[in-house]
Amino acid sequence: MDGMRSLDAECVSLAYLDPPFNSGRNYGTVLSTSRPVKSETSHVFVDTWRWSDSTGRLLDELGEFVSKSVSDLVHSLVKTLGPNPTTAYLVEMAPRLSEVHRVLRRDGSLYVHCDPASSHYLRLLLDHIFGPDGFRNEVVWKRTHAHNGSRRYGPVHDTILFYTKSSEYVWNPVFEPYQDTYLEKHFRKNDDRGSYQLITCTAPGDREGTRAHYEWNGQLPPPGRHWAWRKEKMVEFEREGRLVHSTNGVPRLKRYSDEGRGVAVQDVWLDINRLDSHSKERTGFETQKPTALLERIVAASSNPGDLVLDPFAGSGTTAVAAERLKRQWISIDSSITACAITLARVRQEMNLANVAVRGFPRDADSARQLLRTSPEGFGIWGASMLGTVPDRAGTNATVVVGTGSLSSRSRSVEILSWVPLAESLDMSVPASPRRRLSKLALILRHNRSARVAESWLKRHTNTPVHMIEISDLVDRNAQRKGMNSKLPELLREAA
Numbered sequence: 001m002d003g004m005r006s007l008d009a010e011c012v013s014l015a016y017l018d019p020p021f022n023s024g025r026n027y028g029t030v031l032s033t034s035r036p037v038k039s040e041t042s043h044v045f046v047d048t049w050r051w052s053d054s055t056g057r058l059l060d061e062l063g064e065f066v067s068k069s070v071s072d073l074v075h076s077l078v079k080t081l082g083p084n085p086t087t088a089y090l091v092e093m094a095p096r097l098s099e100v101h102r103v104l105r106r107d108g109s110l111y112v113h114c115d116p117a118s119s120h121y122l123r124l125l126l127d128h129i130f131g132p133d134g135f136r137n138e139v140v141w142k143r144t145h146a147h148n149g150s151r152r153y154g155p156v157h158d159t160i161l162f163y164t165k166s167s168e169y170v171w172n173p174v175f176e177p178y179q180d181t182y183l184e185k186h187f188r189k190n191d192d193r194g195s196y197q198l199i200t201c202t203a204p205g206d207r208e209g210t211r212a213h214y215e216w217n218g219q220l221p222p223p224g225r226h227w228a229w230r231k232e233k234m235v236e237f238e239r240e241g242r243l244v245h246s247t248n249g250v251p252r253l254k255r256y257s258d259e260g261r262g263v264a265v266q267d268v269w270l271d272i273n274r275l276d277s278h279s280k281e282r283t284g285f286e287t288q289k290p291t292a293l294l295e296r297i298v299a300a301s302s303n304p305g306d307l308v309l310d311p312f313a314g315s316g317t318t319a320v321a322a323e324r325l326k327r328q329w330i331s332i333d334s335s336i337t338a339c340a341i342t343l344a345r346v347r348q349e350m351n352l353a354n355v356a357v358r359g360f361p362r363d364a365d366s367a368r369q370l371l372r373t374s375p376e377g378f379g380i381w382g383a384s385m386l387g388t389v390p391d392r393a394g395t396n397a398t399v400v401v402g403t404g405s406l407s408s409r410s411r412s413v414e415i416l417s418w419v420p421l422a423e424s425l426d427m428s429v430p431a432s433p434r435r436r437l438s439k440l441a442l443i444l445r446h447n448r449s450a451r452v453a454e455s456w457l458k459r460h461t462n463t464p465v466h467m468i469e470i471s472d473l474v475d476r477n478a479q480r481k482g483m484n485s486k487l488p489e490l491l492r493e494a495a
C-alpha cells in the first residue's frame with residue numbers, strides 16, 4: 001500500500017493486479033529449476049487472507065482509505081458473510097483497488113487476475129470504485145489442462161477482470177493467428193497467390209454524393225450501403241485480378257489468408273499455455289504467469305513509453321513484458337524473494353542495465369548493513385543484482401547460489417553466482433539446465449570467504465570464475481551503467 005500511496009495521482013496507464021487468491025496454499029520461496037528439491041524450508045507467501053485483528057482494525061478505519069459507498073459495501077458484506085478468509089480478502093483489496101483508481105490516468109486500464117470463487121465479490125467492489133460503466137470484460141483464461149475434479153466439473157480457468165477509468169481508454173486491438181481449422185473453413189479457395197476468401201466490396205451507410213458512391217461495372221451500391229473503397233482502389237484491385245464478379249455483376253474481393261491480422265482476440269483465452277517444467281522462462285516461483293499473457297495485456301492497454309504498475313509483482317512477469325514492449329514499469333511486492341526474482345529477471349532482460357530499487361540496498365554501506373541484519377536477505381539481493389535467480393538446491397545458511405542467463409552479441413551466456421555468507425562454506429555447483437551454453441561463474445566478494453569459494457570452484461568446475469565487488473553493483477558508476485564495465489567485458493569474452 002505504501003508503495004502505491006507514494007505515487008502521484010493519474011500517472012499510471014495500466015495496472016495489473018494478481019493478488020493471492022485465497023487458495024490456502026503455501027508457496028515455497030525457493031526457487032530453482034535446476035535440481036529436484038529435497039526439503040521445503042521457508043515460504044514466500046501463504047496464498048490466503050485470514051481474518052485477524054489487523055483485518056478488523058483495517059475494517060474499522062476503512063473510511064479513511066475508500067469512499068463511503070465502498071466502505072458501506074464492505075461493511076455490509078462482512079456483516080452478511082461474517083469474518084472469514086473471503087471477507088478478509090475484500091477488506092484488504094478495497095483500499096488497494098481504490099489506490100489503483102487514484103493513480104490511473106483518465107485513459108488508464110485495470111486488470112485484476114482472480115479465480116472464479118471470488119471474482120463476483122471483486123466485481124461488486126470494482127463496480128463501486130470504477131462505476132458500472134468502467135466494466136469492460138471478464139476474461140476467461142484457460143490456465144491448465146483438463147483434470148478430474150472431484151464430483152464437479154474440473155476448474156481449469158482463471159478470471160481476469162478488465163475495467164477502465166473512463167470511456168476514453170487506450171485500446172490496441174490484439175489478434176491471434178488463424179488456426180488451421182479456421183483457415184480450412186474460411187479460406188477454401190486457392191489461386192497462384194495462395195488461399196483466399198471472397199468478401200463484400202460494400203459497407204453500411206448510404207453515402208450518396210461522396211466518392212464512395214459511384215457506378216461500378218454498371219452497378220450502384222445496394223440501398224443503404226456504399227463502396228468500401230474509392231474507385232481508384234477498385235480499379236487497382238481489378239488490375240491485380242483480385243475482383244470476382246457474380247453473374248449479375250456484383251464485385252467481391254479476394255482476401256488472402258496471409259493478409260489478415262488474424263482473428264481478433266475475444267474474452268476467452270485458450271491459446272496461452274501455463275508454464276510447465278520445461279518452460280524456459282520458469283523461475284520456480286509457483287504462481288508465475290506466462291510472459292505471453294502479460295504481453296497481451298500490456299500491448300492491448302498501453303502504448304510505448306506508458307507507465308505500467310504491478311502491486312503484487314511476484315516473479316516480475318509484468319515488468320518483463322513491459323520492458324520487452326518498451327513501457328516504463330513499477331513492480332511492488334511484500335516479499336523480498338519475490339522482489340529479488342523480479343530484479344534478477346529484469347536485470348537479465350535489460351542486460352544488467354540499472355533498475356531503480358526501493359527497500360533494497362542502493363549503496364555499499366546499506367548492503368553491508370543488510371548483511372549484518374539479514375544475511376539471507378543480503379545473499380538473495382546479491383544474487384539478483386548479479387542477474388541470477390536464487391537457486392533452491394545450492395542455497396544454504398553459508399552461501400546463496402544463483403543461476404541466470406544474459407545475452408552477449410547474439411549469444412546467451414549462462415551466469416552462475418555465489419554469495420558467501422559465512423567463513424566456512426558448504427559449496428555446490430547448480431546443475432545446468434542448458435548444458436551447451438557458455439558459462440560465467442561470479443562470486444560476490446565482501447569478505448575473505450570469497451577466496452575459499454574461488455579455490456573450491458576452480459577445483460570443481462572448469463568455468464571461468466570472477467570476483468565482483470559490492471561497489472560493482474551499487475556505486476555511482478554502476479548505478480548509471482547498471483554495472484561497472486567489468487561484467488559486459490567478461491560477457492563479451494565468454495560469448
Ligand SMILES: C[S@@+](CC[C@H](N)C(=O)[O-])C[C@H]1O[C@@H](n2cnc3c(N)ncnc32)[C@H](O)[C@@H]1O
Nearest residue numbers: 018045287288289312314315317333334335338
Ligand atoms: C499470485 S503472486 C503474483 C504472481 C505474478 N503475477 C507472477 O507472474 O509471478 C502474488 C504476490 O503478491 C505478493 N503479496 C502478497 N501480499 C502482498 C501485499 N500485502 N503487498 C504486496 N504484495 C503482496 C506475494 O508475495 C506474491 O509475490
